[in-house]
Every structure is written in structure tokens, then in C-alpha cells.
Amino acid sequence: MSFSGDTAAATSGDGDNNPAACLKPVPGSYGIPFFSPIKDRLAFFSQPPLAYFQSLSDRLSSTVLRVNMPPGPFISGDSRVVALLDSKSFPALFDLTKVHKHLVLEGTYAPSAALTGGYRPCAYLDPSDPKHSKLKTLILDHLLAPRKLAVIPSFIVAYSSLLDAVDNKLAAGGGGAVFNDLNDEAAFEFVGDAFFGVPPSSTSLRRSGHRRAVKWLGLQLHPILTLGLPKLIEEIFLHTFPLPPFLVRSDYKKLYDYFLAAGAAVLEEAEKLGLPREEACHNVLFAAVFNAFGGIKVFFPSLVRRVAEGGAALHAMLAVEVREVVAAHGGKVTAAGLEKMKLVKSVVWEALRLDPPVPYQYARAKKDFIVESHDGRYLIKEGEMVFGFQPMATRDEWVFERGGEFVPERFVGEDNRRQLLRHVLWSNGPETEAPALGNKQCAGKDMVVTVGRLLVVVIFLRYDSFTADVRSKGSDSKVTITSVMKAAGGGDGLK
Template sequence: MATSTKAATGDSDDRLPLKKIPGTYGAPFFGAVKDRLDYFWFQGVDTFFKSRMDEYKSTVYRVNMPPGPPGFPDPRVIVLLDQKSFPVLFDTSLVEKKDVFLGTYRPSLSFTGGYRVLPYLDPSEERHTKLKTFCFNILKDNGPRLFSEFSNAIGDSFIVWETALEEGGTASFSTECAQFAFNFLFRGVVHRDPVAPGEASLGTKGGEHASLWTAPQLAPVASLGLPHAIEELTVHSFPLPFILVKSQYDPIFKFITTYATDALGKAEALGIDRNDAANNLLFFLSFNAFGGFNIFFPAVVREIAGVGPDLMRELVSEVKDVLAATGENKISLQSLGKMSLVTSVVYECFRINPPVPFQYGRAKKDFILESHDASFEIKKGEMLFGYQPFVTNDPKVFADPGTFNPKRFLGPEGEKLISSVFWSNGRETDSPTLQNKQCAGKDLVVTISRLFVAELFNRYESFELAPKPAGPAGPTSQVTFTSLIKNAKT
């Protein structure tokens, strides 16, 4: 007999009507290929989900998710697109998170030195406990250092942008974002500047190496901008081999094993093999953190620019007023905590642009799942999938969800909505533990994102961007400053 997700909370008596999950997987092989073509080319991601949601009149339905055949595992999933059904993906008593980090497939272990790194492990696995403990320890030991290194790194980038504007009239935010994001992370955790001369120096190529190493792992579920036919016959049909990016992986791995001696020593004390720890550290820094910031920071800049000068003036005023009240010359963790508008802007950016848009989990047993409107029977072994940008735009939870509202999370009512922000494999009001799959660095990511906004408006009173490039590239497309107006006292 199927258990109920509500039964676990003692509310099974008021269960909604049980309905059959709508949707179809189509004919074997051909149904999956059709869905993949719709997803990437004929409809695009958002229309792919919305058109089926409208057709089935349900936020829960069946469909095939890329990549699918011929070179990838079973693509069949049950889609969850509302705030009531989606959180089941956080419940490790009901879903297994083994090898579902990127969905229905897992890249070759060659990309990570032959090790299954932490994001691919289920909390039930012993290595998960050891590696997440290692991750928690890294964050605890280096949190203050990461905070200060971020301020230093973005300060260097301010000079680069201002010089570029003086010399050429535009400045690439995106290119420099990759540079400061990579540098502050590795300075903060490895305790060595990647640019500094030395036997394992990365020079200015660190971010480029990380991006190129990541690309083949994401290629089956993303578009690389190649002609449609080429992508479908290559990266969307068969996994790319590690050998293509070995020359990007090797320098980062050497940098970590050469200089991260303190972190690797602590990993060994936890019983973690040194190479295992080094590959996990490489993944944490290059894929999770660097990749996430590289997606999220451009989105933040675009959203703020989209609201316009009034918001910028309010952000400048808040940052300056808080620093004046605390008597600080530079932003600290204490002063950052008093910047409520900065915090609300960041949460709204996470709501609109969650840097990890997908979540997966495989049902551990039969159970009853509820959406806002109905109940559905989930069978053991079925793959569940949630598309977070739809979930965090749920109109039953957020008023005018498609509009970026920088003040949405201010005040008592706004603070109540924070629990409905999902981006970290958990609720924003939850905490990562050894027993769950919530991002270990969730709180640090939010803090650094707030610091990014505060540092930006501590130096500049306004900025303007070049128009967004045409095409489906989304928030990761090139972001370019056409002006940066410094504050009068900067």
C-alpha cells in the first residue's frame, strides 16, 4: 500500500482526490527524441514545460527529459512544477539522490579522477557523511577568509572595468566575473593565489580551465550554441569523453594537490583518501561554486539594471547609511546583516533565477504525492523531476510572480515568503545537514551574493548595460557595462 507524503505529517485525512498522472512518454526511442527536440529547438525550455502543464491542466505530469537515447539512460520522469509537490525532492526518506545530480545520466568518472564526488552520493552512503563533513569543515575554517578575499577580488575587478570603459567605451562584466569568482574561491580555500608565479600556477587561465572542464559534463542537458543538427547528432546523443578536457582538468588538480595541503590533510584525518578529497575539492570549487556564481552574478546585474535608477539609488542609500551608522569604512558581516533591501534583492534574484534550475530524485518506495489540486500515486523506482524556475514562480504562493520585485521579501509578510525560495536542494529556511542533500555552502553563497550587491553599490551610484544579445542564451549570455558612475565620495 502506498504511503502518503501527508501521512508523515499526520494530515492524511484531508487528502485531495487521487488522480492518474497525466502525460505520455510516447513510443520507445522516438517519443524521447521528439521530447528532446521540443525541449531544445521547437519549443524551448519554458514553453516545453508550460505547454504540457496547460494541456494536461496539471502541474504534475509525465514526460521525457534530455538527454535520452541513443547513448543515455531511461529519460522518463514525472515533472513537479508547484510549491506543494516539489519539496518531496528534499525528502530523503521518500527519494534517493544517488547519481541524479545532473538528472537521468551521470558523466564518466574520468572527469573526477575515477571518484563519485559528493553531489552524486545519497546520504545513506558512508562516503557522503565523510565528504560532507569535510565540506562543512572547509567552510567553517575558511568562511571569514572567503568573505575578505571576495572584497579584495572584486576590488581588483572594479579597476579593470573602469579602465576598460575609459579606453574602449565598454567593459565585459562576464569575463571579469569569471576571473574574480575563480580567484576569490581558490585564494580563500586553497590559500594560494591562482595567478601567483609558482610550479603549479594557473595564471589567468583558471576560470577558463574550469569552464571548459565543466562544459562536456553539462553538454547533454544544455545547448552549446552549435548548429542544431550537429548538437543533436553529437552531444545530445552520446556523452563526450574526458580526454577532450584532460588538459583543463590536470592544471587545476595539480594546483590543488600542490597548495591545498591544509585542507587535504584535514580530509585524511577524516579517513578520506587524498586523491578523493582533491577531486571533491576541485568539484566544489570549479563546478558548484565557480559555476554557480558565474551564472548567478550576471543574472543579478541584469535584474537590477532592468528595474532601473530608482532601485540603484535606494541600494546606494542603504549601503551608505548602514556603514555610517556602524562607523565602518568597509563592509563587514555585521553591517551586511543590516542591509535589508540588499538581502531582499538577492532573494528575489534567487527566486527568479535559481542557479541550479533542476532537481531530481528516484522514489524509494510507493507513496502518495500531492499538488495544489490533486493526489497522485508514485511507484518505487520512478524518477521525479522539478523545474525550479516554475516552482518559485508559483502564483498560488507569490503575487505577480513573473515580475522582479526587489522589495518582495521586506517586512514580516515578506520574510514569511523566504521559506518558499528554493535553489539549494532545500528550503531557504532549512539548514544543510549530513542527512540531507542541501548545498553545504548555501549560507555562504547567499552571504557572498549579498556582499556582491553591497560592494557594487558602495562604489557605484549607477550603471548601464549593453542590450541583451538576441537568442536563447538566457542569463549566462554576455553582460557588458556601457557605463559605471562612481559614488561622489568613492
């Protein structure tokens, strides 16, 4: 069912001033303390998250419900959440008049501050925190803005090298090129060069930066991840107890030393804002590694998968669009050219809609308020944890026709963009809004969309088509490029 009008677009909380309207009790139960959170955790990890939440919603006949979220006892003090699983209720998570965002980045638990130098980075702070504005100003105005012209050339260098490696692996045989592995290295190199003009491989990190970064990320996220190991091992070693920070102490120190040196100019600006240099460095590291590198690590394999599954007809249209626009801009990839690639833009937004890099959002109610779904109104009490599973909200067929399908041209056309983009929420806010000091929208929102488009561009400047094999591996999908059809001339299409 497709519905794109005002009813579907209404945000949660409509009718707060209408006390006569009927409120429904939030369905679901938290069960028996200690035991039920463990039972729910086992159920959660026994199937894909989308299937898990869809089954809960079907069983309770509601898209607003109560459930225990991992990790549960020993790691989180309280597993209980009110889950919002549709496009109408989900925006309550962004309404900072009703919820706060203090220490809710990973949800019902917060990793040890020892993993971030004893500080809580900006991502963990509510905008009401006095430090939030200074730290977000640092990221927006002094890390991202001064380097925006470096993004395209840095990306082309890093990801042209990645495609060189793909070509070499395919030529050598052996079953294909695992994109995830190549992407990790390219993404870390790109982030360091684009943000600081200092490729990590040119420093003492050499080619180890991405591996150190992945280990550090894993220690923060392990309670909500699966690695494809036997279930009993994952339950005991990943989901039951917090792993000690000393396991990555030396890796983090190596990363910190790189950012302290490479980011010297940014850190000088931080001191002008009244931020201690050490605290600023930990924040810059977090923004670059957790947010930027971590986001690309998760998003790019899903983008490649979606494009590969689009098949030869989609590839032909993308190749034509990319090459015509690049040729019209003197054989160069430019920001202005990217804006003219309507199908490329749509493909990236569609991938972000289906596979948001951060599928879970959390907030805590700062007061009693009413949330609305398509079929009911519910009272959220002050202090309750509110949770949103974004892939269900952004596949909601009240808004998106064929919401569970990849429709490459979905956002082509002014009317489609205007009606639908506000329901694309991957950046912790609507795609039609911008990061600001007073909200929690991703500071690198525009850069993520840009690099997604750039990935499609570098692929179709080089290849007419490609195929990929996708296999589930824990919380991620392993994407292996199995064949490519090179463009005439076999080059990358750039002068």
C-alpha cells in the same frame, strides 16, 4: 493570485495516510521508445525552458505530469520523469524518506567518473551512503568553516579588480564590458583565495584556471546545455553522444595539481576522517569548481541583470543603504553590516527565487508515495525518476504575488521573510533550513547568499547607477554593462 497561508505551504505527501482520498492519474505520455525522447529533446531545446514547461502544464492542465527529459538515447538509459512544477508538489524532491539522491545530480544521465578522477563526489551520493557524511563533514567543517573570515576581504579584492576592468573597458569604448567574461576570471580567483589563501593567478595556473574550469564543467553538462551554435551542430556534437573525458584530461590535471597543493591543510583533515587523500582532493576540487565557481558563474550575471533592470530608483535606494551601513561600520564591509542591509538581502533572495543557479532537481522514488499539487493527488511508483523545474515552483502565484516579476522589496520585513523564504528553494532545500549531514542541501548555501550581497555592495559603493544589455546566448544570458554613473569621488567607498 497571492496565497501565503497553510494550504499553499503544505508539503507534498500530505494525506499519505488517507487512502480514501481520490488519486488522479499523472497526465502526459512518454510516447514511443527511442523516437519520442528525441522528439521531446528537440522541443525542449527549441525554446526557453520556462516556456517549454509552462506550455506542457497548460496543455495538460496540470503541474504534475509525465515527460521525457534530455538527453535521451545513447547518453541516458531512461529519459522518463514525473515532473513537479508547483510549490506544493516540489518539496517531495527533498523528502529523503521517499526518494534517494544516488547519481541523480544531472538527472537522467551521469557523466563519466573519469571526469572526477574515477570517484563519485559527495554531490552524487545519497546521504545513506557511508561516505556521504565524511565528505560533507570535510566540506562543511574543514573547507568552509575555517575560512569564513577570508570571504569578505578576498571577495572585495577580486571584484574591485573586476569593476576596475569594467571602468577601463567603458573608457576605451567599444560597446561595453561583458560581465560574464570578467566574472569567470574573478570568481575563480576569489574561490581559490577565499578557500585556500592561495590565489590561482599566483601559481602555475596563472590566469588560465577559469578557462580550464569552464572546459571541465562543459564536458559534464554538455548534454543539457546549448551554446548558441546552429541547432544541427549542437544536436550532433552536444546532445547525442557523450564527449570523451580525454578532451579535458590535461586541464583537469592542472586543476587537480593546484588543489592538491593549495588545499594541503584540508586534505590533512580528510585523512584524519579516514578519507584517502586522492579521493578527498577530487571532492575538494569538485566542491570548489563545480559547486562554488560554477554557481557564481551562473548566478552573478542573472543578479546583475535583475539589478540593472530595477532601474535608477532601485539603485538610489541600494546606494543609500549600502553606504550608510558601511559608514556606520568604520568604512568597512563586515558580516554584521551585511545583515543590516535589508533591501540588499531582499534583492539577492529575489534574484535567487527567479533565477536559481540550478534550475533542475532530480530524485528517484525509493517507495510508492503520494505527491500533492494544488489541485490533485498523484501516486509516484517506486523506482520512478522525479524531476522538478524550480523556476516554475518558485514563481507559483499561489504563494508569490506577481510571482513572475522581480520585486526587490519582496523579502523586506519580518512577516514577509517568515511566510515566503521557506518557498525559496535554490539550495536544494528551503531557504529557512540549513545544510546537514543527513540532507542534500548545498553545503555552501550561506556563502552564496553572502557573496551575492557582497556583489551588490561593491557595485553601489562605486556606482550610483548602471545600465546593462542582456542577450540570450545558449543556456546563458550574456550581460554587458553599457554605462555607469560613478559615485561622488569615483572611488569604491572603502577606507
